[in-house]
Amino acid sequence: MSVTVLPPRLDLAAAQPVLCALKAAAADAPVTHLDASAVDSIGTACIQLLLALDSSLSARGGRIYLDASSPAFTEAFQLLGLQSIHDRWQA
């Protein structure tokens, strides 16, 4: 099992590299484990990428496992009305 560790700063400038990393992770297996414990800040762009990853994996019968989450990561999902998705990934 490989875990994709998200970097501390996930702003718009990070979106393109994160997309590449997520595509690579999704190509390996239908299930992706994420470690978001180091995330200091995350913006809408990168959250959308995670939602897109979720969508791609779901289409293949897979899912995201959120192994660890930082307060900033969790708060961002709460603020954007995505708490239920965040909780689902943690389950």
Add this chain to the structure above:
Amino acid sequence: MDGRLSQFLQTYFEECRDSLSVCEPLVATLGEGADQETINTIFRCIHSIKGGGAAFGFERLVAFCHGLETALEALRSHRVVLDRAGYSVLVRSFDMVADLVAAAQTGVDLAAGAEAGLARDLQAWLLAAAPTAPPSPCQALTPSPAEEPVTWRIQFAPESNLLRKANEPLLLIRELSRLGQVHIIADTGRVPDLDSIDPEAAYLAWDIDLTTTAPLNDILEVFEFVTDDCRLTVAQRDAAANGLPARLSDDTAPTAAGPESVAITSNGSSRASASAVPTSAPTIRVDLDKVDRLANMVGEIVIAQSMLAQRFAELGVRDRTEINHGLEQLAQYTRDLQDSVMAIRAQPVKSVFQRMPRIVRDVAALLGKEARVVTTGEQTEIDKTVIEQLADPLTHLVRNAVDHGLEPPDERDRLGKPREGTISLSADHRGGRIVIEIADDGRGINRPRVLEKARNLGLIAEDHALTDADIDALIFLPGFSTNELVSEISGRGVGMDVVKRNIQALGGRISVTSTAGEGSRFSLSLPLTLAVLDGLVVAVGAESYIIPIQVIVESLRPRATDVHRVVGRGDVLALRGSYVPLVYLHRVFEVEGAVSDPSKGIVVIIDAEDRGQIGLVVDDLLGQQQVVVKSLEANYEPVQGIGGATILGSGQVALILDAAGLATSSPHRPGSDSQGGRIR
């Protein structure tokens, strides 16, 4: 940071500068009583600086702005009253915001905790000024329990490019959540899969229920900078549900009858408050370099048009009616074009004037004086270059007015004057120039003291009789100062002579009038632009030179008997009881075949600033004309005695003379014994 982000950052700092520039004069007026619109405007500026700062991660700036917003919010909701202590701490806080912005821009951080003391002062003032226990910063923006909360349904759907414009929905929603209780439902339906997603496009949309006592305008302000990049609908949920007309909560509610709701789309916008969003003509930001290139190109067209007209005149075509008509039209359009381009570069003097209240405040505080600034004509426009170079002399004059002009409050009391002195700044267009006046209602120039000092310094002879105006003008002499002590304020080694030199370098003049016990008035007359000037074209041999009109005192053909040789110091012209040193331009510029006898040529008397008057010996006067100034420094290198160059209608390049530089290079300068004074 990639190129686009760095471009956004540059735009952010430009907007910060604009916001601070809007704030600066408004903050100065807070001391005279704060009206609601002033506080609202200041709040919006700080909010805007904070919002952008958050997007770029300037945490110290954001945190400090947040504290300041809290104080402003308390002020505008009348939870605190602005007293003297509050005014002082607010003024210092705005200075700190400017410092934090500068630190963010330059990357040179302020000392750790530099803003912490001020943040504590703000808190302490809020505690002291509030009639009841003040809210904590986090509570400050939450609704007062005394008002009835209202639930708003906010539908926020960003356009695809919203993120690319450095906007962050997360920050907007966080700001919204500070206004009250939020219930947020995200619409993820537009988010594509990983293979199709554009990583920088916006796909999410939100329905947000906000329960708050905050007015509609506070909600709209959150979205103030994204209205062009989203679909936004704000409607009062309860009223819509009940099918009843919504309550108009305050004066800033929509003017149209019906439910209190507002829809803002990228195609057009309607706002809840006309006063909150002042209508203005659309504007664009353009690099100054581009405007300069345009101005330069127009200068070339002016020269080409002038050359064309002269060539046609020289051709001697018999039936020239139609050609003349065309040339006149071309000349008119060219002048209009030049005026239009100059108007682009023109800026209101407000940008300089608005710095002065703070300077006066600081200087007065340091000296234990009380002073206020009254400005008029601040919308008067002048070329940007002139404005930039005007700031230093104006600052010096204002410092001087407070330091030397205004009496201490107790002395003013004794004299029957208001304890608070007044510094008046005014600007006006007069005769194609701008006249700026700096006046104070202080003690006026102490003429006996000035006269004594001038005599002690040997600047004037003991028996030399001077008029009041002559004595006042002595303060502009180099090295002149009546201040025995080196003042922290205006005695920074820079005298009024430097102010005069700076003004003259701008093609301007400065004068002073003063009445003992009533105050002094400095008057600055400046050209509207440095790109063109009125000049006298003079001939020296086969060459032509331009003498700026504003330095010319008179021109004459002297008698041979009026020209005298002073051994080792060159020639002088006896003129109405005085001797004026002569400078032979043909010698200075090594021109062959020129008139060398002043009685056979013309002597143009010019005011060479602190070197007094000098007479330029030329062959002939060819006429007066407006010329387009080309910088010699930018195109070649600085040359002493030459202020620039221009191209005449004949196509001939003519040098524009710099009076002060010529005087310095003339053989009459102290210690010089040559007659050459050549400039290469």
